[in-house]
Amino acid sequence: MKKVLLVSAIALFGAVNAQTFGVKAGMNISNLSNSEDTKALVGFHAGLFMNAPLAANFSIQPEVLYNTKGAKSDGMDLSLHLDYISVPVMFQYNATPQFYLEAGPEFSFMINSKAKAGGVSADVDELVEKFDIGLGLGAGYYFTPNIGVSARYVAGFSDVVKNNPDDAVKNGVFQIGLAYKFSK
Template identity: 65%
Template sequence: MKKLFLAAAIAVFGLSNAQTFGLKAGANVSSVSNSDDSKAKFGFYGGAFVNVPLSASFNIQPEVLYSGKGVKADGSADTTLSLDYISVPVMFQYKATPQFYLEAGPEFSFLISSKLKSGGHSLDVKDGFNGFDFGVGLGIGYDFTSNFGANIRYVAGVTDIVKNNNGDSSKNGVFQFGLTYKFAK
Protein backbone atom coordinates (compact mmCIF):
# COMPACT_ATOMS: atom_id res chain seq x y z
CA MET A 1 0.00 0.00 0.00
CA LYS A 2 2.87 2.37 0.82
CA LYS A 3 4.39 1.71 -2.62
CA LEU A 4 1.06 2.59 -4.27
CA PHE A 5 0.90 5.92 -2.39
CA LEU A 6 4.54 6.65 -3.28
CA ALA A 7 3.89 5.91 -6.97
CA ALA A 8 0.77 8.14 -6.92
CA ALA A 9 2.69 10.96 -5.21
CA ILE A 10 5.48 10.76 -7.81
CA ALA A 11 2.93 10.80 -10.65
CA VAL A 12 1.08 13.80 -9.18
CA PHE A 13 4.36 15.67 -8.65
CA GLY A 14 5.42 14.93 -12.23
CA LEU A 15 2.11 16.09 -13.65
CA SER A 16 2.08 19.22 -11.48
CA ASN A 17 5.29 20.38 -13.15
CA ALA A 18 3.91 19.85 -16.66
CA GLN A 19 0.35 21.10 -16.26
CA THR A 20 -0.99 24.57 -16.95
CA PHE A 21 -3.73 26.23 -14.94
CA GLY A 22 -6.16 28.72 -16.43
CA LEU A 23 -9.47 30.54 -16.42
CA LYS A 24 -12.20 30.60 -19.04
CA ALA A 25 -15.44 32.50 -19.56
CA GLY A 26 -17.94 33.20 -22.28
CA ALA A 27 -21.49 33.01 -23.56
CA ASN A 28 -23.92 30.10 -23.61
CA VAL A 29 -26.66 29.75 -26.21
CA SER A 30 -28.85 27.00 -24.78
CA SER A 31 -32.01 25.12 -25.56
CA VAL A 32 -34.01 22.20 -24.17
CA SER A 33 -35.26 19.46 -26.48
CA ASN A 34 -39.02 18.86 -26.61
CA SER A 35 -39.74 22.44 -25.51
CA ASP A 36 -42.68 23.42 -27.66
CA ASP A 37 -42.80 27.04 -28.84
CA SER A 38 -39.36 27.84 -27.44
CA LYS A 39 -36.26 29.68 -28.53
CA ALA A 40 -32.65 29.77 -27.41
CA LYS A 41 -31.68 31.42 -24.14
CA PHE A 42 -28.45 33.38 -23.76
CA GLY A 43 -26.43 32.81 -20.62
CA PHE A 44 -22.93 32.93 -19.16
CA TYR A 45 -20.33 30.34 -18.24
CA GLY A 46 -17.06 30.74 -16.38
CA GLY A 47 -14.58 28.81 -14.31
CA ALA A 48 -11.15 27.24 -14.07
CA PHE A 49 -9.27 24.44 -15.80
CA VAL A 50 -6.04 22.51 -15.71
CA ASN A 51 -4.42 21.43 -18.99
CA VAL A 52 -2.24 18.32 -18.69
CA PRO A 53 -0.12 17.15 -21.65
CA LEU A 54 -0.33 13.41 -22.30
CA SER A 55 1.99 13.50 -25.34
CA ALA A 56 3.21 16.02 -27.90
CA SER A 57 -0.19 16.05 -29.63
CA PHE A 58 -2.69 15.10 -26.88
CA ASN A 59 -3.82 16.86 -23.70
CA ILE A 60 -6.51 16.24 -21.13
CA GLN A 61 -8.31 19.27 -19.70
CA PRO A 62 -10.59 18.86 -16.68
CA GLU A 63 -12.64 21.98 -15.91
CA VAL A 64 -14.97 23.27 -13.18
CA LEU A 65 -17.50 25.76 -14.55
CA TYR A 66 -20.60 27.65 -13.59
CA SER A 67 -22.94 27.25 -16.58
CA GLY A 68 -26.23 29.10 -17.06
CA LYS A 69 -28.56 27.12 -19.31
CA GLY A 70 -32.28 27.02 -20.02
CA VAL A 71 -34.85 28.11 -22.61
CA LYS A 72 -37.17 31.03 -23.43
CA ALA A 73 -40.81 30.77 -24.50
CA ASP A 74 -41.45 31.86 -28.07
CA GLY A 75 -44.69 33.73 -27.48
CA SER A 76 -46.13 37.00 -26.29
CA ALA A 77 -45.41 36.26 -22.61
CA ASP A 78 -41.88 36.86 -21.41
CA THR A 79 -41.31 33.39 -19.93
CA THR A 80 -37.82 32.04 -19.20
CA LEU A 81 -36.61 28.79 -17.64
CA SER A 82 -33.16 29.31 -16.08
CA LEU A 83 -31.14 26.23 -15.16
CA ASP A 84 -27.89 26.92 -13.28
CA TYR A 85 -25.29 24.16 -13.12
CA ILE A 86 -21.84 23.46 -11.79
CA SER A 87 -20.36 21.54 -14.73
CA VAL A 88 -17.26 19.35 -14.78
CA PRO A 89 -16.18 18.70 -18.38
CA VAL A 90 -13.19 16.42 -18.98
CA MET A 91 -12.00 17.25 -22.49
CA PHE A 92 -9.48 15.23 -24.48
CA GLN A 93 -7.66 17.57 -26.84
CA TYR A 94 -5.81 16.83 -30.06
CA LYS A 95 -3.38 19.58 -31.08
CA ALA A 96 -3.59 19.72 -34.88
CA THR A 97 -1.02 22.57 -34.83
CA PRO A 98 0.78 24.21 -31.90
CA GLN A 99 -2.07 26.76 -31.68
CA PHE A 100 -5.16 24.92 -33.01
CA TYR A 101 -6.85 22.01 -31.20
CA LEU A 102 -9.91 19.78 -31.43
CA GLU A 103 -11.56 18.51 -28.25
CA ALA A 104 -14.15 15.98 -27.14
CA GLY A 105 -15.23 14.51 -23.84
CA PRO A 106 -17.90 13.97 -21.21
CA GLU A 107 -19.51 16.70 -19.11
CA PHE A 108 -20.95 16.01 -15.67
CA SER A 109 -23.32 18.75 -14.44
CA PHE A 110 -24.95 19.31 -11.06
CA LEU A 111 -28.08 21.48 -10.84
CA ILE A 112 -27.74 24.28 -8.29
CA SER A 113 -30.78 26.40 -9.19
CA SER A 114 -33.85 26.28 -11.41
CA LYS A 115 -36.18 29.25 -11.82
CA LEU A 116 -39.21 29.85 -14.01
CA LYS A 117 -39.77 33.57 -14.65
CA SER A 118 -42.95 34.89 -16.24
CA GLY A 119 -44.71 38.24 -16.14
CA GLY A 120 -42.44 39.67 -13.45
CA HIS A 121 -42.86 36.65 -11.16
CA SER A 122 -40.20 34.06 -10.32
CA LEU A 123 -40.89 30.51 -9.16
CA ASP A 124 -38.34 27.98 -7.85
CA VAL A 125 -38.92 24.78 -9.86
CA LYS A 126 -35.81 22.84 -8.83
CA ASP A 127 -37.89 19.97 -7.40
CA GLY A 128 -39.18 19.20 -10.92
CA PHE A 129 -35.69 18.68 -12.36
CA ASN A 130 -33.07 15.99 -11.95
CA GLY A 131 -30.05 17.11 -9.95
CA PHE A 132 -27.57 15.50 -12.37
CA ASP A 133 -27.11 16.01 -16.11
CA PHE A 134 -24.67 14.14 -18.35
CA GLY A 135 -23.59 15.43 -21.74
CA VAL A 136 -20.96 15.00 -24.44
CA GLY A 137 -18.95 17.97 -25.65
CA LEU A 138 -17.24 18.60 -29.00
CA GLY A 139 -15.22 21.71 -29.69
CA ILE A 140 -12.36 23.57 -31.30
CA GLY A 141 -9.94 26.10 -29.92
CA TYR A 142 -7.15 28.42 -30.93
CA ASP A 143 -4.37 29.84 -28.74
CA PHE A 144 -3.44 33.34 -29.95
CA THR A 145 -0.49 33.48 -27.53
CA SER A 146 0.84 31.16 -24.85
CA ASN A 147 -1.60 32.87 -22.42
CA PHE A 148 -4.71 33.87 -24.43
CA GLY A 149 -7.04 31.77 -26.56
CA ALA A 150 -10.59 31.25 -27.75
CA ASN A 151 -12.79 28.20 -28.09
CA ILE A 152 -16.19 27.06 -29.33
CA ARG A 153 -17.91 23.99 -27.92
CA TYR A 154 -21.26 22.25 -28.27
CA VAL A 155 -22.49 20.08 -25.39
CA ALA A 156 -25.29 17.65 -26.24
CA GLY A 157 -27.26 16.44 -23.25
CA VAL A 158 -27.64 12.67 -22.95
CA THR A 159 -29.82 12.37 -19.84
CA ASP A 160 -33.39 13.56 -19.24
CA ILE A 161 -33.35 16.71 -17.10
CA VAL A 162 -37.01 16.58 -16.05
CA LYS A 163 -38.20 14.27 -13.26
CA ASN A 164 -41.12 11.92 -14.02
CA ASN A 165 -41.22 12.97 -17.68
CA ASN A 166 -43.48 10.10 -18.84
CA GLY A 167 -41.22 9.07 -21.72
CA ASP A 168 -40.89 12.51 -23.35
CA SER A 169 -37.19 13.06 -22.78
CA SER A 170 -36.03 16.69 -22.36
CA LYS A 171 -32.30 17.27 -22.78
CA ASN A 172 -30.02 20.27 -22.55
CA GLY A 173 -28.15 21.48 -25.61
CA VAL A 174 -25.70 24.37 -25.39
CA PHE A 175 -23.26 26.20 -27.68
CA GLN A 176 -20.41 27.88 -25.80
CA PHE A 177 -18.27 30.71 -27.17
CA GLY A 178 -15.47 31.87 -24.91
CA LEU A 179 -12.00 33.07 -24.09
CA THR A 180 -9.29 31.31 -22.13
CA TYR A 181 -6.38 32.61 -20.08
CA LYS A 182 -3.50 30.32 -19.11
CA PHE A 183 -1.23 31.36 -16.25
CA ALA A 184 2.45 31.50 -17.16
CA LYS A 185 4.61 28.79 -15.65
Protein backbone atom coordinates in the same frame (compact mmCIF):
# COMPACT_ATOMS: atom_id res chain seq x y z
CA MET B 1 14.20 0.14 -4.62
CA LYS B 2 15.66 3.60 -4.00
CA LYS B 3 16.24 4.04 -7.76
CA VAL B 4 12.60 3.14 -8.50
CA LEU B 5 11.39 5.68 -5.94
CA LEU B 6 13.74 8.34 -7.32
CA VAL B 7 12.63 7.73 -10.93
CA SER B 8 8.95 7.74 -9.82
CA ALA B 9 9.43 11.01 -7.93
CA ILE B 10 11.13 12.63 -10.94
CA ALA B 11 8.35 11.43 -13.27
CA LEU B 12 5.64 12.71 -10.90
CA PHE B 13 7.39 16.08 -10.56
CA GLY B 14 7.67 16.31 -14.36
CA ALA B 15 3.98 15.50 -14.83
CA VAL B 16 2.87 18.06 -12.24
CA ASN B 17 5.25 20.66 -13.65
CA ALA B 18 3.91 20.12 -17.19
CA GLN B 19 0.35 20.96 -16.17
CA THR B 20 -1.07 24.35 -17.04
CA PHE B 21 -3.81 26.07 -15.06
CA GLY B 22 -6.14 28.79 -16.27
CA VAL B 23 -9.48 30.56 -16.20
CA LYS B 24 -12.17 30.78 -18.83
CA ALA B 25 -15.44 32.62 -19.35
CA GLY B 26 -17.90 33.20 -22.13
CA MET B 27 -21.39 33.14 -23.54
CA ASN B 28 -23.85 30.22 -23.61
CA ILE B 29 -26.67 29.89 -26.14
CA SER B 30 -28.90 27.11 -24.84
CA ASN B 31 -32.20 25.45 -25.62
CA LEU B 32 -34.16 22.34 -24.63
CA SER B 33 -34.93 19.45 -26.98
CA ASN B 34 -38.52 18.36 -27.70
CA SER B 35 -39.76 21.88 -27.04
CA GLU B 36 -41.20 23.19 -30.29
CA ASP B 37 -42.36 26.49 -28.85
CA THR B 38 -39.04 27.52 -27.27
CA LYS B 39 -36.16 29.59 -28.48
CA ALA B 40 -32.58 29.94 -27.32
CA LEU B 41 -31.70 31.52 -24.00
CA VAL B 42 -28.47 33.50 -23.72
CA GLY B 43 -26.41 32.87 -20.58
CA PHE B 44 -22.79 32.52 -19.54
CA HIS B 45 -20.14 30.16 -18.23
CA ALA B 46 -17.07 30.88 -16.09
CA GLY B 47 -14.56 28.77 -14.25
CA LEU B 48 -11.17 27.12 -13.94
CA PHE B 49 -9.30 24.50 -15.94
CA MET B 50 -6.17 22.38 -15.80
CA ASN B 51 -4.50 21.16 -18.98
CA ALA B 52 -2.16 18.15 -18.69
CA PRO B 53 -0.28 16.66 -21.64
CA LEU B 54 -0.77 12.92 -22.20
CA ALA B 55 1.43 12.56 -25.29
CA ALA B 56 3.08 14.77 -27.91
CA ASN B 57 -0.22 15.90 -29.48
CA PHE B 58 -2.78 14.87 -26.86
CA SER B 59 -3.82 16.38 -23.54
CA ILE B 60 -6.64 16.15 -21.04
CA GLN B 61 -8.41 19.24 -19.72
CA PRO B 62 -10.72 18.88 -16.73
CA GLU B 63 -12.70 22.02 -15.90
CA VAL B 64 -15.02 23.31 -13.18
CA LEU B 65 -17.54 25.79 -14.56
CA TYR B 66 -20.54 27.77 -13.38
CA ASN B 67 -22.93 27.22 -16.29
CA THR B 68 -26.31 28.79 -17.08
CA LYS B 69 -28.64 26.86 -19.37
CA GLY B 70 -32.35 26.82 -20.17
CA ALA B 71 -34.80 28.13 -22.75
CA LYS B 72 -37.46 30.76 -23.23
CA SER B 73 -40.93 30.54 -24.71
CA ASP B 74 -41.39 31.65 -28.28
CA GLY B 75 -44.81 33.24 -27.85
CA MET B 76 -45.01 34.24 -24.17
CA ASP B 77 -42.83 36.08 -21.68
CA LEU B 78 -41.78 32.82 -20.01
CA SER B 79 -38.29 31.37 -19.46
CA LEU B 80 -36.61 28.51 -17.61
CA HIS B 81 -33.19 29.25 -16.08
CA LEU B 82 -31.08 26.25 -15.02
CA ASP B 83 -27.84 26.96 -13.14
CA TYR B 84 -25.25 24.19 -12.90
CA ILE B 85 -21.79 23.48 -11.60
CA SER B 86 -20.39 21.58 -14.59
CA VAL B 87 -17.32 19.37 -14.74
CA PRO B 88 -16.31 18.77 -18.36
CA VAL B 89 -13.36 16.42 -18.96
CA MET B 90 -12.11 17.23 -22.45
CA PHE B 91 -9.64 15.09 -24.36
CA GLN B 92 -7.78 17.39 -26.72
CA TYR B 93 -5.91 16.74 -29.94
CA ASN B 94 -3.38 19.53 -30.45
CA ALA B 95 -3.25 19.83 -34.26
CA THR B 96 -0.73 22.70 -33.93
CA PRO B 97 0.73 24.37 -30.85
CA GLN B 98 -2.10 26.95 -31.09
CA PHE B 99 -5.09 25.00 -32.47
CA TYR B 100 -6.86 22.06 -30.81
CA LEU B 101 -9.94 19.88 -31.23
CA GLU B 102 -11.66 18.43 -28.17
CA ALA B 103 -14.30 15.94 -27.09
CA GLY B 104 -15.39 14.52 -23.78
CA PRO B 105 -18.12 14.07 -21.18
CA GLU B 106 -19.64 16.86 -19.11
CA PHE B 107 -21.14 16.15 -15.69
CA SER B 108 -23.45 18.90 -14.39
CA PHE B 109 -24.93 19.35 -10.92
CA MET B 110 -27.99 21.58 -10.56
CA ILE B 111 -27.62 24.39 -8.04
CA ASN B 112 -30.63 26.53 -8.96
CA SER B 113 -33.65 26.41 -11.23
CA LYS B 114 -36.17 29.17 -11.80
CA ALA B 115 -39.12 29.74 -14.07
CA LYS B 116 -39.74 33.39 -14.90
CA ALA B 117 -42.99 34.81 -16.23
CA GLY B 118 -43.35 38.55 -16.64
CA GLY B 119 -41.54 40.04 -13.66
CA VAL B 120 -42.22 37.08 -11.36
CA SER B 121 -39.84 34.17 -10.77
CA ALA B 122 -40.41 30.91 -8.91
CA ASP B 123 -38.18 28.03 -7.88
CA VAL B 124 -38.88 24.85 -9.82
CA ASP B 125 -36.28 22.64 -8.11
CA GLU B 126 -38.88 19.92 -7.40
CA LEU B 127 -39.65 19.64 -11.14
CA VAL B 128 -36.13 19.26 -12.58
CA GLU B 129 -33.43 16.62 -12.20
CA LYS B 130 -30.40 17.50 -10.11
CA PHE B 131 -27.85 15.78 -12.39
CA ASP B 132 -27.20 16.09 -16.11
CA ILE B 133 -24.64 14.34 -18.29
CA GLY B 134 -23.69 15.31 -21.81
CA LEU B 135 -21.06 15.09 -24.52
CA GLY B 136 -19.03 18.11 -25.55
CA LEU B 137 -17.35 18.65 -28.94
CA GLY B 138 -15.30 21.73 -29.65
CA ALA B 139 -12.22 23.53 -30.85
CA GLY B 140 -9.96 26.31 -29.67
CA TYR B 141 -7.16 28.59 -30.75
CA TYR B 142 -4.49 30.37 -28.69
CA PHE B 143 -3.44 33.74 -30.13
CA THR B 144 -0.60 33.96 -27.62
CA PRO B 145 0.77 31.28 -25.29
CA ASN B 146 -1.65 32.59 -22.64
CA ILE B 147 -4.79 33.95 -24.40
CA GLY B 148 -7.18 31.93 -26.54
CA VAL B 149 -10.73 31.44 -27.73
CA SER B 150 -12.85 28.31 -27.62
CA ALA B 151 -16.11 27.09 -29.09
CA ARG B 152 -17.96 24.00 -27.85
CA TYR B 153 -21.35 22.34 -28.24
CA VAL B 154 -22.61 20.18 -25.37
CA ALA B 155 -25.47 17.79 -26.13
CA GLY B 156 -27.27 16.57 -23.01
CA PHE B 157 -28.14 12.88 -22.59
CA SER B 158 -30.30 13.19 -19.44
CA ASP B 159 -33.95 14.15 -19.17
CA VAL B 160 -34.11 17.52 -17.42
CA VAL B 161 -37.71 17.00 -16.24
CA LYS B 162 -38.35 14.72 -13.22
CA ASN B 163 -40.76 11.81 -13.71
CA ASN B 164 -41.36 12.79 -17.33
CA PRO B 165 -43.77 10.33 -19.03
CA ASP B 166 -43.30 12.03 -22.41
CA ASP B 167 -40.25 12.28 -24.67
CA ALA B 168 -37.09 13.30 -22.82
CA VAL B 169 -36.32 17.01 -22.58
CA LYS B 170 -32.55 17.48 -22.87
CA ASN B 171 -30.16 20.41 -22.58
CA GLY B 172 -28.27 21.61 -25.62
CA VAL B 173 -25.79 24.47 -25.29
CA PHE B 174 -23.36 26.22 -27.63
CA GLN B 175 -20.51 27.95 -25.78
CA ILE B 176 -18.01 30.50 -27.02
CA GLY B 177 -15.48 32.05 -24.74
CA LEU B 178 -12.04 33.29 -23.82
CA ALA B 179 -9.38 31.38 -21.92
CA TYR B 180 -6.33 32.60 -20.06
CA LYS B 181 -3.50 30.24 -19.10
CA PHE B 182 -1.34 31.26 -16.16
CA SER B 183 2.38 31.44 -16.95
CA LYS B 184 4.66 28.89 -15.36
